[in-house]
Amino acid sequence: MAVTAQTEQVRAPSFFTQRRWRKLQEFSFGYTLLAPAFILLAVFELYPFFFGAYISMCNWTLDCRKFIWFDNYVRAFQDEDVWHAFFVTVMYSVISVPLQLGLGLALAYLLFQKVRGQEALRVMFFMPYITSSVASAAVWAYLYSPDQGLINFVLGKFGIPAIKWLGEPTGIFNLMLRSSGVTLPWWGEGPSLALLSVIIYTTWVFVGYDIAIFLAGLGNIPTELYDAAKVDGASGWNLFRHITIPLLSPTTFFLLILTVIGTFKAFNHIYVMTGGGPGDATTNAAIFIFQQMFQYNRYGYSAALSFLMFFIILILTVIQNRVASERVVYD
Amino acid sequence: MASLTPSVNRPTSFSWGRVFIYTVLITGAIISVIPFIHMIMTSLKSYGSVVNLNLWPWSPFGDEPLQWQNYPDAIAAAGTDRIWNMPLVVRYFINSIIITASTVFGVLITSILAAYTFAYIDVPGKNILFMLVLATIMIPSDLTLVPKVVMMFQWKWYNTYAALIVPFLVSVFGIFLMRQFFMQIPRDLFDAALIDGGGHLQYLLYVVVPLSRPAIITTALLNFIFAWDSFKWPLLVTRDSNMRVLAVGLQQFMASEGGTKIHLLLAFAGMVVIPVIVFYFFTQKYFTEGIARTGIKG
Numbered sequence: 231m232a233v234t235a236q237t238e239q240v241r242a243p244s245f246f247t248q249r250r251w252r253k254l255q256e257f258s259f260g261y262t263l264l265a266p267a268f269i270l271l272a273v274f275e276l277y278p279f280f281f282g283a284y285i286s287m288c289n290w291t292l293d294c295r296k297f298i299w300f301d302n303y304v305r306a307f308q309d310e311d312v313w314h315a316f317f318v319t320v321m322y323s324v325i326s327v328p329l330q331l332g333l334g335l336a337l338a339y340l341l342f343q344k345v346r347g348q349e350a351l352r353v354m355f356f357m358p359y360i361t362s363s364v365a366s367a368a369v370w371a372y373l374y375s376p377d378q379g380l381i382n383f384v385l386g387k388f389g390i391p392a393i394k395w396l397g398e399p400t401g402i403f404n405l406m407l408r409s410s411g412v413t414l415p416w417w418g419e420g421p422s423l424a425l426l427s428v429i430i431y432t433t434w435v436f437v438g439y440d441i442a443i444f445l446a447g448l449g450n451i452p453t454e455l456y457d458a459a460k461v462d463g464a465s466g467w468n469l470f471r472h473i474t475i476p477l478l479s480p481t482t483f484f485l486l487i488l489t490v491i492g493t494f495k496a497f498n499h500i501y502v503m504t505g506g507g508p509g510d511a512t513t514n515a516a517i518f519i520f521q522q523m524f525q526y527n528r529y530g531y532s533a534a535l536s537f538l539m540f541f542i543i544l545i546l547t548v549i550q551n552r553v554a555s556e557r558v559v560y561d
Numbered sequence: 562m563a564s565l566t567p568s569v570n571r572p573t574s575f576s577w578g579r580v581f582i583y584t585v586l587i588t589g590a591i592i593s594v595i596p597f598i599h600m601i602m603t604s605l606k607s608y609g610s611v612v613n614l615n616l617w618p619w620s621p622f623g624d625e626p627l628q629w630q631n632y633p634d635a636i637a638a639a640g641t642d643r644i645w646n647m648p649l650v651v652r653y654f655i656n657s658i659i660i661t662a663s664t665v666f667g668v669l670i671t672s673i674l675a676a677y678t679f680a681y682i683d684v685p686g687k688n689i690l691f692m693l694v695l696a697t698i699m700i701p702s703d704l705t706l707v708p709k710v711v712m713m714f715q716w717k718w719y720n721t722y723a724a725l726i727v728p729f730l731v732s733v734f735g736i737f738l739m740r741q742f743f744m745q746i747p748r749d750l751f752d753a754a755l756i757d758g759g760g761h762l763q764y765l766l767y768v769v770v771p772l773s774r775p776a777i778i779t780t781a782l783l784n785f786i787f788a789w790d791s792f793k794w795p796l797l798v799t800r801d802s803n804m805r806v807l808a809v810g811l812q813q814f815m816a817s818e819g820g821t822k823i824h825l826l827l828a829f830a831g832m833v834v835i836p837v838i839v840f841y842f843f844t845q846k847y848f849t850e851g852i853a854r855t856g857i858k859g
Contacts, residue, residue, distance in 0.1 A: 257682070259682065260682035260684040263677055264674070264678050264690065268694075270727075276700075278705035278708040279708075281711070282707055286707075340585055351586055356848070357841070360786055362811075363792070365808070365811060365830045368827075375823075378823065383616075495701070501812075502815065519703075523706070539703070543701070
């Protein structure tokens with residue numbers, strides 16, 4: 231006891247009053263708790279960002295052979311394959327985003343109608359989303375197989391001749407016009423059937439996720455609003471159009487941003503199902519950037535393309551935010 | 562169309578509207594699960610039946626027994642790991658489990674610790690630090706793929722577990738979710754714990770963590786899906802077949818042997834998918850709750 235009394239006497243007049251000492255202890259404890267997360271974020275997020283910017287301005291083989299400023303970026307704009315990959319990416323996004331969200335909303339709305347077995351149905355819809363994308367893509371590649379696949383087998387029963395699906399680089403409009411002998415130019419032939427097949431798979435995977443989110447959003451709409459509108463004589467489509475759609479818009483907007491970003495990054499399933507082929511029919515930006523690094527060892531070029539992609543997604547998100555601020559109803 | 566309106570007190574009597582609803586929903590649900598059923602069925606057929614598109618080669622329509630042998634055959638066809646002396650498929654499983662378990666566990670720890678400070682300790686510069694954390698959300702993982710691969714080579718981490726685990730031990734989303742949850746815990750509890758003589762550490766372990774079970778489960782599940790599904794990164798930073806994870810192993814099998822032996826490929830795919838589906842059935846309540854609460858994939 232005597233010892234503690236003595237130390238306190240010594241400490242009392244100094245800078246470290248007990249109170250301050252406690253605070254200091256608390257702060258160092260706080261910073262210690264933050265440290266693991268911050269060190270990891272700094273090393274694996276922040277540093278690579280700047281390191282990547284540096285690499286993108288290099289002619290990189292094992293290290294920076296030559297600092298070439300923006301040559302990689304300039305080269306990207308002149309590279310026809312880059313424009314093609316960008317075209318495929320946009321096509322993929324433009325078709326699959328409305329398809330996914332529309333189907334997701336429709337199914338969620340139907341599920342919301344006090345359906346018996348709602349739980350079981352929701353579990354089934356959600357299953358594709360939780361399974362490994364590589365495994366389900368492998369299964370779908372088999373479903374699409376021209377001579378052994380289930381899809382052509384079923385279509386064959388209806389007398390439809392075998393379709394090449396993932397192996398068909400021709401645009402769908404040209405496929406439809408094939409018998410007439412007309413051939414549309416590349417910009418008018420629409421997405422290749424291979425790309426469309428990938429889109430069908432993507433829709434199959436993500437609809438369950440969209441349903442889950444939409445259901446949560448639908449649950450947040452107060453039922454009194456529907457009741458009040460019904461008293462005023464509104465029904466069916468009108469209720470959906472004037473109550474559900476506007477009140478669900480924050481959810482829809484959230485999913486829209488997420489889905490657009492997701493489609494711009496699509497990689498795993500495309501790599502497994504087609505590897506970017508046939509030819510380069512399904513080579514989107516993510517596949518192209520990956521090939522530049524993995525197959526051709528063009529690290530600098532690949533890094534530059536990644537940054538370009540990042541800016542495009544950033545601009546898209548900003549535009550979506552702008553549009554949404556006028557359209558989305560938050561209460 | 563009147564039956565399409567959400568209604569609280571509508572009796573579930575027969576109407577064409579409801580027939581329509583059920584038809585659409587059940588068709589959709591069947592399309593969702595049929596690839597899985599087809600996968601399992603094909604994985605139990607002989608090669609001959611697969612090639613000849615025999616949908617049901619078993620009794621009562623055919624005389625083929627269920628080909629359980631396809632599973633051991635697929636494992637054998639994928640090769641052996643000479644270093645650990647086991648089939649490669651088993652090694653893939655072990656790798657995937659090691660990586661998934663460590664990342665889930667690691668993310669939980671780093672998130673809970675960081676979130677605790679953000680929620681309870683007013684360290685100087687806290688707000689700036691939190692903004693910094695949120696800013697890193699803006700850096701997509703694909704953007705930093707090239708520099709991170711280069712780093713793995715420079716650090717000699719290429720083809721090691723460290724490369725597969727360490728970069729994923731932190732999740733901004735996990736930190737954010739935990740912090741939101743911690744802030745909802747009434748402050749009175751904290752004061753009461755302090756009066757009882759407890760410090761921060763006791764409070765964190767005995768009050769905050771038990772009360773945050775839902776947030777912890779959500780973070781764990783989302784990171785589980787994310788880690789189990791990882792493909793691009795392991796493909797980039799591993800070279801030897803015994804360092805592959807399940808997804809990469811399956812893709813490589815498909816690109817070689819399994820490309821022609823479809824029944825074996827689908828047996829392999831079944832081994833990857835079925836454990837996850839079983840796991841999902843037991844935890845699906847938490848999945849849907851978690852997704853609804855957070856709305857974000859890991």
